[in-house]
Amino acid sequence: MQAQLAQLDCDAIWYPEGSDPLSAETSAEPVSSMLRLHLQPAEQPRLVPVTWQPSRAVTLTLTSGSTGTPKAVVHSGLTHLASAAGLLAWLPFEQEDSWLLSLPLFHISGMAIVWRWLYRGAEIVVCAPDQMETLLMQVTHASLVPTQLQRVLDSDTVASLDLKQVLLGGAMIPVSLTDAARERGIECWCGYGMTEMASTVTAKRANASAGVGAVLPHREVMLQDGEVWVKGETLCLGYYRNKTVFPVSEQAWFATKDLGNWQDEELHITGRADNMFISGGENVQPEDIERVLLAHPQISQAFVLPIEDAEFGQRPVAIVSVSAESTPYREQLVAYMQTQVAAYRRPVAYYLLPQDVAGGIKVSRAQLAQWLTQDRLVTLA
Secondary structure, eight states: OHHHHHTTOOSOEEEETTSOTTSHHHHHSOGGGOOSEEEEOOSSOOOOOOOOOTTSEEEEEEOOOSSSOOOEEEEEHHHHHHHHHHHHTTSOOOTTOEEEEOSOTTSHHHHHHHHHHHHHTOEEEEOOGGGHHHHTTTOSEEEEOHHHHHHHHHSTTGGGOOOOEEEEOSSOOOHHHHHHHHHTTOEEEEEEEEGGGTEEEEEEEOOSOOSOOEEOTTEEEEEETTEEEEEETTOOSEEEETTEEEOSOSSSSEEEEEEEEEETTEEEEEEEGGGOEEETTEEEOHHHHHHHHHTSTTEEEEEEEEEEETTTEEEEEEEEEEOSSOOOOHHHHHHHHHTTSOGGGSOSOEEEOOHHHHOSSSOOHHHHHHHHHHOOOOBOO
16 A cells, blocks of 8 residues: 555645554545544655746636536636726726625636725625625625615615625616615616626616616627627636536637627627427517516516426426515416416416525526426415
8 A cells, every 4th residue: 555655646645543544454444434534744845836827727616507507617817807807997996995705706706706806906805694784884895686785775774884886686676776775875786797708798887777788898799690699808718527628619709598689789688598498389488478577566586487288388387486575376476467478478387486496696497497397386376
């Protein structure tokens, strides 16, 4: 075994406490029993020079996997810094400001906060989840979902807020919320982005328009047959798999599978190409139905997915979150949708969004589809 260890060429070896790492007894011991480990220092420690190489890979971030299997996206310092520079060219963030790290670093939105802080040389505030509402009162910038901002505005300490800029995402943004924030001196921003582009691609000050803003510096966007394609200095190095980085595209442009259109020089995202399904010979885009459901005053989240149907091939069903004040009955939603959409686009069933799937920054459609086929237990009645 000693000869085998020597061939490893490692700086340190882990072995169970109180045991001889080279003994026959230890080598036969099951791995599961090695609970307590000590670090054995190398006989000749090696110094490894480290220099800043901005084009080198520095992060691996999993895509959300909302429509499929997550991919490990590789970014360099250059792509992250280009992302930060582009957004901060529009969104004010100065050295004396502070941004709350309110999102996890395994998500690109959380990672982007770190690189904005590094780019600007400002302050970043790290907190535990149970401290977030307290620390929101002490920072100037934050990345939030609309419900979090609403809680801040409803709090008793709203008058003492230092908050100046909020980047909103994760759900539909009510105009009443951004108007209320503006009255308190808080400017709200929204946009469109993805892991492959190191977060935000387009942005704007939140307003009544359903669009996601204009293209930020260091990015380019074009529409190809209604699909959003992107490229620029923020595009990732590729996907990491089997110790290799594979390009995300064989050409300069990356096809996002997001569907969109331009209206008054503003990008509007209409859905995902891989979410579309066919019902009775008609193309159904789930996001179109979701927008109608979200216009209902008691619906805070809505997801439309297909289920198999012997007659129509597939039919839409809706999974929704309802407001705390009142739960709409199924009959109410059925009556509402009858006046809003064509018959083939009306959900044939309504389910409450399961809490174990609702957690996190972005709800996974793949998880919802799995839940829908296995656990359709809670319906609106």
